[in-house]
Amino acid sequence: MSNNEQPARHIVSLSGGKDSTALAIYLRDRIPNLEYVFCDTGEELRETYSYLDRLEVFLGKEIKRLKARQSFDDMLKARGGFLPSGQVRWCTEYLKIKPFEEYIGDSICHNYIGIRADETYRKGYISTKPNIIAHYPFIEEGIRKEDVIRILEESGLGLPEYYQWRSRSGCYFCFFQQKIEWLGLLEHHPDLYEKAESYEKENPETGERYTWSQKESLKELRSPERRKAILEEYERRKDHPLKSRGNLTLANIFTPEESEDESCLICHL
Ligand code: SF4
CATH class of the missing domain: 3.40.50.620 (HUPs)
Structure with missing residues (x-):
């Protein structure tokens, strides 16, 4: 057969x-x-x-x-x-x-x-x-x-x-995570946050950086100033008028470019 x-x-x-x-x-x-x-x-x-x-x-x-x-x-x-x-x-x-x-x-x-x-x-x-x-x-x-x-x-x-703190399934280091979710990982799984951080590298010759989150490293993201700014931004978006009407979900409370959902169906459903 x-x-x-x-x-x-x-x-x-x-x-x-x-x-x-x-x-x-x-x-x-x-x-x-x-x-x-x-x-x-x-x-x-x-x-x-x-x-x-x-x-x-x-x-x-x-x-x-x-x-x-x-x-x-x-x-x-x-x-x-x-x-x-x-x-x-x-x-x-x-x-x-x-x-x-x-x-x-x-x-x-x-x-x-x-x-x-x-x-x-x-x-x-x-x-x-x-x-x-x-x-x-x-x-x-x-x-x-x-x-x-x-x-x-x-x-x-x-x-x-x-x-409770993350909007989708997938690897703990998934690059589709929102900044606020990285803070959630830091709070709920500090060991995994550190592990994710250890993967980030900078090429000393070219200055090229390999980071999970766009535009900043996890070390930068967890600095007190950035944490405060991310939390403030999250609160501001959470109180968005669309949110109270149920039209805004956790996954798109964040910045417009981050809310474009092109995450992988096999990882995140
Ligand atoms: S895209 Fe999928 S496989 Fe890749 S890091 Fe995210 S969850 Fe893991």
Whole structure:
């Protein structure tokens, strides 16, 4: 039997975020033989791993954890310390998409993605292999943010714990983080903040800097002056009139260029 004659697979790719989790719950009893997959970069927050463990219990089925052949550190070394960024997202490609594609191989795979009906503007990296067919059940069925929250509450899982200070799932050092979220990391996981800081480098000859956050290093970002300014800016945007009308979310309280959501679907749903 050739690969294409094998029965098609049905897979929800989980990120550890609220939308893909709600989708797994939503589809659990709707699609027979549904598989659950999480591409583990090895650099996720502890809260993400424990949320996935709880989800696995709820689903009553294994969540397959996939890992790349090389660690993030090895890949970084091979790239001369060149940190990934929004423009050069080698991390997504090698730590998330490739392990997923290798796991699927050549079999036909229906891949269910948790973009909601109220965020159809979202785009981002997903696999483009022809045998991986993307489906968007929440868009097709008009499931919005409030529905996702209801699904999670009714399941007893609720939201991931990190949502108290961070708006999306993914690696602790993810460059898509807002400045206020970096401060959240500093407060909740000072060890991880320090670790992220240790990756930042400056080339003494050229002055070129490799930093996670645009325009400043994490050392600069955590200075008392910058913390104060970031918190003030956050408070100012939180009180924006649109916010009180529910039209502004945590993810776009920040600066306009930072709110352009081009984060990776496989990492942040
Ligand atoms: S979560 Fe962020 S840092 Fe991690 S793989 Fe995805 S884009 Fe890269």
